[in-house]
Structure formats: C-alpha cells, structure tokens
Amino acid sequence: MMNVTVAQANQSKRWQNKAFTFLCSIAVVMSVPLMSFADDMIVNADTSLEWNQKEAFYHASGNAEALQGDQQIKADSLKAFYNPQTDARTITRIIANGDVNFSDDVHNGRGQILDYDVTSLTYLLEGPGAAISGPDGTAKAGQTILFKRSDKVVELVKDAEIMLKDGRHLSGQDITIFLNDADNIDRITANGEVTIIQANGSIATSNEADYDRAGNKAILTGDVQIKDGETELAGDRAEVDFTTGISKMLSNKSGGRVSGRFTRLKE
Structure with missing residues (x-):
C-alpha cells in the first residue's frame, strides 16, 4: 500500500512539473522584448497565463496586459486569439474583461469589456462608463464606443x-x-x-x-x-x-x- 501511494505521489509531482514547465515556456515565448520584435504581441499577467490549443487562444488572468508596438491593452483578464492555420500563430483578436484600458500613441480608452480586432484595428468598448480621449478632448457613452482606427471614425x-x-x-x-x-x-x-x-x-x-x-x-x-x-x-x-x-x-x-x-x- 505504501509503494502505491509513493508511486502516485511521484506521478502527480511529475505532472505538476510538466504543467509548470509548460506555463513557464509560454511566459518566456510571450515576453520577447518589444524593441527586438516590434510587431510581436506580448501578453503578461500576474496570476496565470494559459495556452488553449484546442480553441486557439492565450488566456491571461490577474492584471493582464497585451502589448504591441505603441498599442497597449490592460484588464483583469484577457483572451488573445490566434490563427491556428499559420505557424506564426499571429494574434487576430483580443477580448478583455474587467476594468479595461487601452492606449495607442494618441488615444486612451476605458470600459468594462473590450473586443479588439487586430486585423482591422477596431476597438469595441462596452460600458457602463465607456470613454475614449484624444488630442481634442474626451468622449463618453452609456452603452458602447466603436473606434475604427483605420477609418478614423468613433461611434458613441x-x-x-x-x-x-x-x-x-x-x-x-x-x-x-x-x-x-x-x-x-x-x-x-x-x-x-x-x-x-x-x-x-x-x-x-x-x-x-x-x-x-x-x-x-x-x-x-x-x-x-x-x-x-x-x-x-x-x-x-x-x-x-x-x-x-x-x-x-x-x-x-x-x-x-x-x-x-x-x-x-x-x-
């Protein structure tokens, strides 16, 4: 009975080590310095960073942030979806939840939920308390703010x-x-x-x-x-x-x- 218990404990420990190594490897890959690869998406979090290969996304929890060039998204948690058909796993969409903030070189926005289309550079902020600011002032909306960055249009x-x-x-x-x-x-x-x-x-x-x-x-x-x-x-x-x-x-x-x-x- 003692041998069985020890074997089970060792097996459990091996699985824990594999899981820890797996998560750490993700953190290393996702933490490439911005100055080295300006086009890479970097995802960081305080609590956990999970790689869901089945649904093709990274899930960051606890003061999560996604960085790419001059663009930054911060939230309680976020999911970064990528195209599984490409070897580069290029991030195509980010969904952030809880005290969301985003910024680029001239704009800042905040809300409770953010759906960001990386390809079209479109931010969809949901309230309450959704807001966006730029060189000329600040705008707010009770329901949603749609910022089409490429088209230079903001819809409140x-x-x-x-x-x-x-x-x-x-x-x-x-x-x-x-x-x-x-x-x-x-x-x-x-x-x-x-x-x-x-x-x-x-x-x-x-x-x-x-x-x-x-x-x-x-x-x-x-x-x-x-x-x-x-x-x-x-x-x-x-x-x-x-x-x-x-x-x-x-x-x-x-x-x-x-x-x-x-x-x-x-x-």
Whole structure:
C-alpha cells in the first residue's frame, strides 16, 4: 500500500512539473522584448497565463496586459486569439474583461469589456462608463464606443457626450466623430436630444446636429432652440457660426415659422 501511494505521489509531482514547465515556456515565448520584435504581441499577467490549443487562444488572468508596438491593452483578464492555420500563430483578436484600458500613441480608452480586432484595428468598448480621449478632448457613452482606427471614425451609442478642450460640450443619444489624418476631430454628427453648450454658456438644442469643426460651423435640425443669455431663437433649422457668433434660424420646407425673444436693453 505504501509503494502505491509513493508511486502516485511521484506521478502527480511529475505532472505538476510538466504543467509548470509548460506555463513557464509560454511566459518566456510571450515576453520577447518589444524593441527586438516590434510587431510581436506580448501578453503578461500576474496570476496565470494559459495556452488553449484546442480553441486557439492565450488566456491571461490577474492584471493582464497585451502589448504591441505603441498599442497597449490592460484588464483583469484577457483572451488573445490566434490563427491556428499559420505557424506564426499571429494574434487576430483580443477580448478583455474587467476594468479595461487601452492606449495607442494618441488615444486612451476605458470600459468594462473590450473586443479588439487586430486585423482591422477596431476597438469595441462596452460600458457602463465607456470613454475614449484624444488630442481634442474626451468622449463618453452609456452603452458602447466603436473606434475604427483605420477609418478614423468613433461611434458613441446611448447617452453620448463629448467634452472638447476648447470648453465646448456636445451631447446626444448617438454621436459619430470623424477624425483627420492627424487624429484631430474634423466633423461630428449627433442625433437624439442633442445639446451643444458653448464655453460662454450659450446653449443650443435640436433633434440632430452636424458640426464642421474645421469651418467651426454647425447645422441643427428638428425642434431647434438657441439660448444666449436672455435671447432665445426657435425654429426647425439653424446655421450656427461659432467663430462670428452669428446664428441664423431658418424655417422648414413646409413653410413653418421661426420665432425669437429678445430682452430689452436696460437703460
């Protein structure tokens, strides 16, 4: 009986050693310095790093991070999927869960879940508390943020808002941000309970908005109201020039009227 027990213990120990060696070998392979191989994906974790060959992914747990060039993803845990048909096992997708943060050379994002398509450079962040920041400011969304890095487009879904560094604030149910080649905001479209608050305190509300940041002008449509101090304008469509401060209220195509209320200057 004693011999059987000892044999079982030795066999168990051998399996433990094999498992430990296997996990360590993964850690060594996945920890190649970035400066040596800039295109390699490096995955690190505090608790464990598992290689699932059957489903073709690496699972990192405990302060997990994935690094590639100037891109970084951090989370409580993450899975890095690769193409099993290639010898290089190139990472094609990363799913991160729990206190997710990502960054590249100019952007930072956070949320609870991240689905990153490595091939198309597309980040899908899920809230609550999803946010992304760039050179011009910070954007938030209650449901999801889709950042198409190659296409230079950011889509904010549900209770979306943008806080620009120039003091301007824009909110709506859904917002789409178009970036230029320098990753600065070129254009913003918004729909659903749109509100634009200027740095000077003036407020404009509408159903939809199309903001040309390069020209610093916006077109507001649908139940438009503009309030600047005690002056109020209302109509179906408005053209706002933020540089000159001139707002032009227009009627709709059916001939609806526009209106304004102007406070008499105090003598």
